[in-house]
Amino acid sequence: MQNYKFFKKGTFESFDKFEKRLNEETSKGWKPLGFTNDHGHAVVLLERVR
DSSP: OOSEEEEEOOTTOOHHHHHHHHHHHHHTTEEEEEEEEETTEEEEEEEEOO
């Protein structure tokens, strides 16, 4: 089982939809650790909460 994963915003995805998808991941047991920008796209590092 993986403990970390990267969560990326889609190219044509609105920030509101990205935020909604990110909130769905947190409800599945993932916790955001940090974020960065990859050529204009948001990338969030997630850690599985045990």
